[in-house]
Structures are given as C-alpha cells and as structure tokens.
Amino acid sequence: MNGTPSKITKVIFFISFLALIDNQCLAFDYKGLHWNNRIVSFYLWNPPSAAVIQAHNKSAATWNNAGANFYFLPESTTSNIPGVRDFKNVIGGANDPYFQENPDAAAFTRCWPTSVGSTIWSECDTVMNMNDPISTSGDPNAYDLESISVHEFGHWLRLGDLYSTGVPGNVMFWSLSLGEIRRILDIDSRNGIIHIYGPR
Numbered sequence: 001m002n003g004t005p006s007k008i009t010k011v012i013f014f015i016s017f018l019a020l021i022d023n024q025c026l027a028f029d030y031k032g033l034h035w036n037n038r039i040v041s042f043y044l045w046n047p048p049s050a051a052v053i054q055a056h057n058k059s060a061a062t063w064n065n066a067g068a069n070f071y072f073l074p075e076s077t078t079s080n081i082p083g084v085r086d087f088k089n090v091i092g093g094a095n096d097p098y099f100q101e102n103p104d105a106a107a108f109t110r111c112w113p114t115s116v117g118s119t120i121w122s123e124c125d126t127v128m129n130m131n132d133p134i135s136t137s138g139d140p141n142a143y144d145l146e147s148i149s150v151h152e153f154g155h156w157l158r159l160g161d162l163y164s165t166g167v168p169g170n171v172m173f174w175s176l177s178l179g180e181i182r183r184i185l186d187i188d189s190r191n192g193i194i195h196i197y198g199p200r
C-alpha cells in the first residue's frame with residue numbers, strides 16, 4: 001500500500017481535533033475523546049426514504065448490540081442541515097464545503113467537543129456526498145449506505161480509521177469500494193466500543 005487511493009476506492013474522512021497518538025497494541029484506534037452520556041440520539045435530515053431510515057437504524061442497532069454500555073437512539077427527522085453546529089446530531093446529504101476540497105470522500109463525520117480542548121463530545125454530524133451513488137440494496141455500482149453508516153457511527157464513538165491492509169473486513173477500514181458490503185461488526189471494533197464505554 002503506498003497511501004494513494006485507487007480510482008475504485010473512496011476515502012471516508014474524519015476530522016479530528018486531537019494530535020495523533022497511536023494505540024500500537026490494539027487493533028482499533030482510539031485517542032481519548034468520548035461521550036459522557038451513554039444514550040446518544042440522532043436525527044435524519046429530511047426527507048429520508050424508508051430504506052434510508054432502515055439502513056441507519058440497522059447500523060445503529062449493530063453498534064447497540066455490541067455489548068457495550070452505549071446506545072444510539074433514532075429520533076425523528078429534522079430540517080437542520082447536517083455538518084453544522086446546532087447541538088443536534090444530524091445525518092444526511094449536504095453540499096458541505098468539505099467536499100470541494102475532498103471530492104473523493106463519500107461521507108465524513110464532524111464532531112464538536114463540549115468546549116475547546118475538552119475530551120467530551122457534545123455533537124456529531126455525518127454528511128453524505130450527494131454527488132456519489134448510494135444504494136441500500138447492494139447495487140454493485142454504488143456505495144452501500146448501511147456500510148458507510150456503520151463506519152461513520154464508529155467515528156461518532158471516536159474510533160479512528162484503520163489503514164492496515166490486514167484489516168479490510170474491519171468496519172473502521174479507511175476506504176470502501178463500490179458495491180462492497182461491510183455491515184457486520186468485527187471483533188476489533190466490538191472490543192473498541194467496549195474499551196471506550198465499558199461492558200453492558
């Protein structure tokens with residue numbers, strides 16, 4: 001791996017507010033930021049289809065069933081635009097300026113701590129790139145929404161991207177190919193959420 005993405009892969013980016021400190025002995029990446037509350041609600045930007053709602057709810061349930069003391073709670077839809085600091089955790093497509101500088105990103109997660117320098121999250125939004133083909137039904141020429149959602153929720157938890165070629169089945173692997181399905185939680189990511197939030 002030379003670090004250059006091939007044309008069939010797209011990076012799922014994450015904006016971090018901390019300097020990089022690697023957990024070399026762990027098969028997940030965690031740098032200390034976390035939620036204090038153990039139930040974190042999320043809203044879908046209007047107007048999601050039933051299939052989109054189901055994809056995100058299944059993704060949330062995947063993490064909720066990991067055995068950790070942490071839960072994503074689906075809320076109603078909202079007209080609040082994702083990617084903007086509004087104290088509401090919103091997921092949806094938007095023409096965020098981030099995509100102008102990172103057109104290869106299929107989605108990204110942007111989080112805000114409670115205050116500058118704090119290690120406690122108070123809001124996370126996930127923004128989908130509306131220029132990318134997204135599918136909820138395994139279309140080989142589109143990115144699988146539930147797979148993206150599982151990955152981005154991992155960033156909400158504050159698991160970082162993994163770049164090792166030895167972990168392509170890990171939901172926190174940094175890139176996803178067209179048509180690739182990666183919805184099932186791997187053991188490393190399961191250990192990661194339990195490490196951060198404790199067992200249930």
Ligand SMILES: [Zn+2]
Nearest residue numbers: 012013014161
């Ligand atoms: Zn990522």
